[in-house]
Amino acid sequence: MKAILYEVVAEDTVKCSVCSHYCLIKNGKRGLCGVRENVDGELIALNYGLSIATSIDPIEKKPIFEYLPGTTTYSFSTVGCNMDCPWCQNQSISQVPKPNNPVEGYNISPELHVSQAVNYNCPSISYTYTEPTIFLEYAYDTMKIAKRNGLKNIWVTNGYMSSETLDIILPYLDAANVDYKGTKDTYKKYLKCDNLVVLNNLKRLKESNIHLEVTTLFIPGINDKISDIKAIIKDLTTYLGTDFVWHVSRFFPHYKLKNKAITKLSTLNKAKQLGEKAGIKRIYLGNT
Ligand code: SF4
Numbered sequence: 152m153k154a155i156l157y158e159v160v161a162e163d164t165v166k167c168s169v170c171s172h173y174c175l176i177k178n179g180k181r182g183l184c185g186v187r188e189n190v191d192g193e194l195i196a197l198n199y200g201l202s203i204a205t206s207i208d209p210i211e212k213k214p215i216f217e218y219l220p221g222t223t224t225y226s227f228s229t230v231g232c233n234m235d236c237p238w239c240q241n242q243s244i245s246q247v248p249k250p251n252n253p254v255e256g257y258n259i260s261p262e263l264h265v266s267q268a269v270n271y272n273c274p275s276i277s278y279t280y281t282e283p284t285i286f287l288e289y290a291y292d293t294m295k296i297a298k299r300n301g302l303k304n305i306w307v308t309n310g311y312m313s314s315e316t317l318d319i320i321l322p323y324l325d326a327a328n329v330d331y332k333g334t335k336d337t338y339k340k341y342l343k344c345d346n347l348v349v350l351n352n353l354k355r356l357k358e359s360n361i362h363l364e365v366t367t368l369f370i371p372g373i374n375d376k377i378s379d380i381k382a383i384i385k386d387l388t389t390y391l392g393t394d395f396v397w398h399v400s401r402f403f404p405h406y407k408l409k410n411k412a413i414t415k416l417s418t419l420n421k422a423k424q425l426g427e428k429a430g431i432k433r434i435y436l437g438n439t
Pocket residue numbers: 167168169170171172173174181182183184185186187232233284285
């Protein structure tokens with residue numbers, strides 16, 4: 152399917168504006184997410200309609216704790232991601248199409264996702280497991296039909312979408328869980344991303360009255376020093392104030408970080424204590 156946010160910037164190059172990488176993509180090549188390809192001057196979303204994971208989960212598993220509690224949420228994703236976190240828990244689907252591998256998935260239309268959600272009595276659909284930003288067109292079409300059927304839409308996201316993508320989804324979005332993964336240096340060193348993009352998007356989501364929950368995974372040796380925890384809290388409270396839900400979550404060795412230790416419970420307790428001291432009242436410990 153032809154992508155919805157791109158422009159031709161040179162004879163053989165298009166610029167994708169779906170996320171804040173704003174990839175410049177030459178003919179025959181893909182963007183960083185591995186699922187958007189320049190085919191003869193048109194940007195094609197290779198993952199449209201191809202669901203790699205579909206499930207019905209408790210909403211608390213997203214994690215969303217303070218929106219539709221006790222309900223199930225119909226969840227799906229495609230392959231691909233615009234980040235490559237060394238600690239990714241879903242790398243077998245998030246990284247598999249990169250740089251030029253087949254874009255796999257089962258043909259499931261937006262209409263079928265919504266009718267399955269209705270049939271299984273799920274009051275919401277979650278766009279999750281990988282990064283919904285990179286399957287924007289598929290998510291957007293599903294969100295519109297979901298709304299017409301009285302369902303809520305929830306994004307579980309790294310928050311690195313462009314402002315153009317937020318413009319498109321905000322009228323249909325009800326709730327989000329956004330990862331805030333570390334300090335400015337964590338984003339720069341491990342993700343090659345700018346943390347200010349995520350913070351500005353968090354602010355915009357909050358100002359748009361989207362139900363917002365934030366998750367931070369604390370990883371030994373990466374973002375778990377007291378100075379890191381304080382910097383993360385300062386970033387979040389500067390952009391969001393203190394009225395938001397914060398999940399402080401425990402890391403288990405995975406993907407490129409199999410040699411790391413499990414996060415100490417004392418680290419999570421310290422993060423909770425420091426967060427509460429800064430005024431954040433709704434803090435939950437995760438993966439404990
Ligand atoms: S979604 Fe992001 S990573 Fe993928 S092609 Fe577009 S700008 Fe690049």
